[in-house]
Amino acid sequence: MATLWTGGKIYTMAQVGETVEAVLVEDGKIVATGSVESLSPLAASIQHLQGHVMYPGFVDSHLHIIGYGEKLKHIDVSTITSKEALLKKLQERMSKATAQEWVIAIGLNENQFDEPILPTLAELDALGEAYLIIKRSCHHLILANSKALAFAGITNDTPSPEGGVIDKVDGQLTGVLKDAALYLIVNHMPHITPAYIEDALAKAVASLQTYGLVGGHSEDLSYYGPPSQPILAYRKIVEAQQSFKVHLLQHHTVFEEVAKMDLASSPFLEFGAMKIFIDGAFGGRTAALRQPYSDDPNNAGMLIHTTEQLTTYVQLARQYGQTVAVHTIGDLAIATILDVFAAYPPQDGQFDRVIHCSLVDDELLARLATLPVAVDMQPQFVQGEYQAELSRLGEARAQGLHPLKSLLDRGLIVAGGSDAPIEVPNPLQGIYAAVTRRNIGESHEGYNPQEKISRFEAVHLYTVGAAEIIGQSHKRGKIAAGYAADFTVLQEDLFTVDIEQLPHIQVACTVVDGKMVYENRCEG
CATH class of the missing domain: 3.10.310.70 (Diaminopimelate Epimerase; Chain A, domain 1)
Structure with a gap:
């Protein structure tokens, strides 16, 4: 039984400004887009948008879902x-x-x-x-x-x-x-029981849906007992409810154990790249830098693994035909793993994933552009701790903090996430941060304003980009025939609303495979 979604502006995200009048959905897929006149004879029911604005479903490309629930x-x-x-x-x-x-x-x-x-x-x-x-x-x-x-x-x-x-x-x-x-x-606290994990996961998913998110790429499998425990929780909470789509990265310490489980994936629970932490973070001065911290001249952070260890991990992933996703904050961390990626590239058509990519220069940007890698950015990182990072890195190096436009200009695939629970997993706050490069309520030109991107490019991070980074741009991330019927419906148009109102737009409803999983004021 097909349903026709219409009665509001519908952005396809196929190109800047493109809209359609109606979307025909059946069995969780978009059957066709076009005019109400042409599609209504094919529909058994109509879902009226009440003047609200529909986008492809927003996806958080990097967070820790169970950790957010905690x-x-x-x-x-x-x-x-x-x-x-x-x-x-x-x-x-x-x-x-x-x-x-x-x-x-x-x-x-x-x-x-x-x-x-x-x-x-x-x-x-x-x-x-x-x-x-x-x-x-x-x-x-x-x-x-x-x-x-x-x-x-x-x-x-x-x-x-x-x-x-x-x-x-x-x-x-x-x-x-x-x-x-x-x-x-x-990793060993005794209250981490299956019931605890399931409760945290259920709370997280319910909250994420209220932000208009239809899915997320998460990394949770090494923190909650044996990996079978969080996997079982995902089976019981996410896969059974079929109301949220999760792509799971696999920490290198449990990667082979999980791989040997020979787990079946579904649209609601997929198993993706090996995850490796290359360095720490600026906050504790553990991000690995090529030159010492400006406010701690005897410390240049630390690499968590040697190059030899990283090579072993990457080779293991390749043995299983898998890509690698790496946490990299400092410039030394990025340079180190790019050396390994260059020596041991993934299969043709695959690309590895550089998460955060927080401190770059022209040389690193050029190297990124020559390798089969995609970049997973958290636009909100430019907000909260920029001033502290400036003191740690100095004015010159800080010009390379949290790039966005530089990555897009070099043709890299870039997706957007929150790293929740570190940031609030509200994609509208991430979009605002990407466009303005400042905290909500501030009025300056932005931190490193040369890295600001357009609203379309920012929304692209959470739609098309989130699909591209997991090789699914042919079936997710746009409103087009053959794509999943995953929609984020907002009460206002984030492309035209006053920029300071953008992060405060209310979600009307969240739709996964044509099913409304969260409803605010969107009435059928």
Whole structure:
């Protein structure tokens, strides 16, 4: 039984400004687009858009869906602007917790404080008897109280693991763990049960749908017990409901285990590239740089793996005919992995995926353009911590921060995501950031304004780009015959609305395979 969607502006995203009057949908696919007059005789029902505006379904190309669900479950401290306020909020929760509970706070950003100073281990220990973990907004640094450190067997004598840092001052633990070191705790917390994972996943999907998202590319398989646990949760929550489309990257530590499971993919749950973290983040000064940090001249960050290790991982992916997706923040990290990609390219027609690609120069941009790689960008990264990154990198290097236009101008495939729970997974906020390069409410020309892109290019990141980066541009990302009937319907036209109103546009409804999975004011 075919349904005709009409009664509002419908952007196809096939080219700038292209619209159609109506879309005919049957069995989850777009059968045809065209005029109401030509298509209505073929429809058994009409879905009226009530004057709202339809786009191809928005997809977040890089986030951690279960991790975002955890943020919804735990204490969100992302808006706290002082150490005192942070300690007070934690004290309120710790005072109600039993000695065996785990209290988890997510989203700490000390750069928002008047003095960017983290709490001391003594201050954390004074809050109560429960286990306490505070995840920094970048998720490459945590604070843990002494009880949580002891749970993982971390003492003053424990050496930092490969690819991580157990922070110490004068040989004494500070409670700060960076990159691989934080997994000594967070991957083994006893409350990570199947029920916990399923609850976090269900909360995340429900929230993502309210932002107009029809799907997301996620990386969750190495943080929640054996990979079979999160996979089973995805089967039960996502695949069973058929209301959200997930493309899963596979962390290199579990890649072969997952590959040997010989798992079947579906439109709602796909298994994609091997994921490798090449370096850390600017926040903890662990992003790997070619030259030292401007505000820490004895530190140039760190590569999590040697070139030899990276070569082994990439070769393993190739043995299974798979591509590789890499977390790269610093310029040294990008240069290092591009060397490996050049030596061991993927199969013809495939391309590897560079995630974040946060610091480039002309040489790196040229190298990216010559290799079979696509780039997975998070436009919101240019907002919150730009000033802190400027102090870490200096004015000259900071000109290469968070490129967008430079990548598109060189013909690279670029997709857009949020890296939630690091950023809010609202694609409209990402589109605004890509177009303005500034925080909501600011009025300057933008951070590195030469990297601003058009509204069409920004929407392209979350539609066509998100499909291209997983090799599905022939069936997702546009409104055209033969494509999936995935739609994001907004109450206003993001191509014509005043730019400052763009991130505040309301979602009318979210449609997956022709089925309305979230409805605000879009009435049939």
